[in-house]
Amino acid sequence: MKKRILSIVLTLCMVLMLVPTTAFAEGITPATPQTDTDGVYQIGTAEELYGFAQLVNNGNTSASAVLTADIIVNKGVLKADGTLADDTSGFTSWTPIGNKSNRYTGKFDGQGHTISGLYFNDASTNYVGLFGFLYSGGEIKNVGVIDSYFVGWGQVGGVCGLNDRGAITGCYNTGSVNGSGSNVGGVCGYNAGPITGCYINNGGVYGKNASIVTDCDVKSDEEFANSTVCKLLDTALQNASSDVRFCQRIGKDASPLLTYQFDSIDDHTDDNPKDHICDICGERLSDHTGIDENPKDHLCDICRETLSNHTGGEATCTAKAECEYCGAEYGELDSSNHTGGTEIRGAKDATCTEEGYTGDTYCKGCGAKLSIGTAINMLDHNLEKISAKDATVTETGNTEYWQCKDCGKYFADENGTDEIALDDTVISKLPPEIIEGKGQSITAGEKKELTFKSNAAFSDFIRARLDGKTLDEKNYIVKEGSTIVTLKADYVATLSAGEHTIGIVSESGTATTTFIVNAKAVVGNDTKSPQTGNNSHMTLWIALLFMSGAGVIGTTVYGKKKRAK
Ligand SMILES: [Zn+2]
Ligand SMILES: [Zn+2]
Ligand SMILES: [Zn+2]
Ligand SMILES: [Zn+2]
Ligand SMILES: [Zn+2]
Incomplete structure (x- = not known):
């Protein structure tokens, strides 16, 4: 784009035209901007920008100024391809700030604003740019020059034509810069001071450099559009401890880089990461506080950082607490907060033999035992x-006692405290005695049955005893009535002379009596045989025996059973 036109005629013209152009187009009337309390001019309009240029070029070279807004001088100076508009007739021509006679030594801070539509088109002029001549002590920073067109002779730069030991920081230029002579650059034509963090989209950063140029580069239009340059500029600003930042609405500010004092935080970009910080300019756009609407999950809707904890609700032994804010369950079960009611387990009624139990109380929710019951x-x-009853020979008696109808136990007292066995109440049957058959006597060898009756119960009969020895049961018969023992005649005939003792042994005792076997008389002295009578008796007994054979046998068997006891 830089076109060097070698023309002797133009060279001569240049020499004649070193005096800067001071003519203004009719569109803009210069106005002196207001100053703040520090005397810094506050430039917010194109008129004030022109007024500031006039002020400096009239000799107030150390005046400082800030931009308070983006300044638009002309619109549509450049076409989309970066070349000059076809019709330039309506453009107001620019007057560079500072010239060879009035070298700028003030401090100009664009505060991230842009100046758009500067138009200077005089191929015979030196010191051309936003600023013409920056001198030692002077500073230009944080300003973007866009949609602008500069043509001069030499020392032509988008930000500054010639920099003699001044400083240029955080500036950019996407306008067109051309010169017919020497030292033409996008930021500075002839540079002899530090330039830091400045970017352009065409040509070179400087035409000639005699100082230190740091973090300056030529970037593509795409890099200007996608905020690459913006971020570089902001880094430069940050390094310079500046509070202002460039920013950019990606997609909207696609063509030239723009700096904005955005009306809304929505103009900033906070996509990656979503952290409330503008991805481009680093400005904090919002705060966590109160931003948790959809969903209400305690997380910042923007950055997902946790803003608050779950709260409220009540944990029970079976369910965690439900957050009153987000509705989620949280925390742990509360094993001490039982729910769902209680139930009694292990309850048992008392009886007369066992204590009862009220049962243990359990939580129906979690099954925990809540309390232990007590005994009943x-x-x-x-x-x-049961009244006392006297014993008889055949029946036992009993002492007075009490029996529980429920458990069946026996007690000696009416309070049921002295438990006894039923046997303890039994009064034994009275001892039996011979009630028939006492005092009998026979003659030795006489075959005669001898019958004895005990008043003991027949069922109690055990055995018969003669003279202290158990009688062989073949020698007697026993039958009921109460207990009748009859010694058989054959056996009786074998008994020796003398007194014999018969005992009828029953369970209730032994009834005894004696009988006499008399010595046998001398045979010769007998007038009648005693055998006869005996024989007739014996015959009678045998007859009876046969007549009731079955009954006798039954009786005998029964007797054996009793004796076996
Ligand atoms: Zn931003
Ligand atoms: Zn957040
Ligand atoms: Zn919650
Ligand atoms: Zn429970
Ligand atoms: Zn009982």
Whole structure:
């Protein structure tokens, strides 16, 4: 783009035209900007920008200024391809700030604003740019020059034509810069001071450099559009401890880089990461506080950082607490907060023999045992009094006692405290005695049955005894009535002379009596045979025996069983 036109005629013209152009187009009337309390001019309009240029070029070279807004001088100076508009007739021509006679030594801070539409088109002029001549002590920073067109002779730069020991920081130029002579650059034509963090989209950063140029580069239009340059500029600003930042609406500010004092935080970009910080300019756009609407999950809707903890709700032994804010379950079960009711387990009624139990209380929710029950006192026995009864020979008696109708236990007292066995109440049968057959006597060798009756119960019969020895049961018969023992005649005939003792042994005792076997008389002295009578008796007994054979046998068997006891 830089076109060097070698023309002797133009060279001569240049020499004649070293005086800067001071003519203004009719569109803009210069206005002196207001100053703040520090005397810094506050430039917010094109008129004020022109007024500031006039002020400096009239000799107030150390005046400092800031931009308070983006300044638009002309619109559509460049076409989309970066070349000059076809019709330039309506453009107001620019007057560079500072010239060879009035070298700028003030501090100009664009505060991230742009100046758009500067138009200077005089191929015979030196010191051309936003600033014409920057001198030692002077500073230009944080300003973007866009949609602008500069043509001069030499020392032509988008930001500054000639920099003699001044400083240029954080600036950019996407305008067109051309010169017919020497030292033409996108930022500075002839540079002899530090340039830091400045970017252009065409040509070179400088035409000639005699100082230190740091973090400056030529970037493509795409890099200007996608915020690459913006971020580089902001890094430069940050390094310079500046509070202002460039920013850019990606997609909207696609063509030239723009700096904005955005009306809304929405103009900033906070996509990656979503952290409330503008991805481009680094400005904090919003705060966590209160931003948790959809969903209400305690997380910042923007950055997903946790803003608050779950709260409220009540944990029970079976369910965690439900957050009153987000509805989620959280925390742990509360094993001490039982729910779902309780139930009693292991309850048992008391009886007269066992204590009862009220049962243990369990949580129906979690099954935990909540409390232990207590014993229930035993019930009183349901006592029935059994009166005392005297014993008889055939029947036992009993002492007075009480029996519980429920548990069946026996007690010696009416309060049921002295438990006894039923046997303890039994009064033994009275001892039996011979009630028939006492005092009998026979003659030795006489075959005669001898019958004895005990008043003991027949069922109690055990055995018969003669003279202290158990009688062989073949020698007697026993039958009921109460207990009748009859010694058989054959056996009786074998008994020796003398007194014999018969015992009828029963369970209730032994009834005894004696009988006499008399010595046998001398045979010769006998007038009648005693055998006869005996024989007739014996015959009678044998007859009876046969007549009731079955009954006798039964009786005998029964007797054996009793004896076996
Ligand atoms: Zn931003
Ligand atoms: Zn957040
Ligand atoms: Zn919650
Ligand atoms: Zn529970
Ligand atoms: Zn009982």
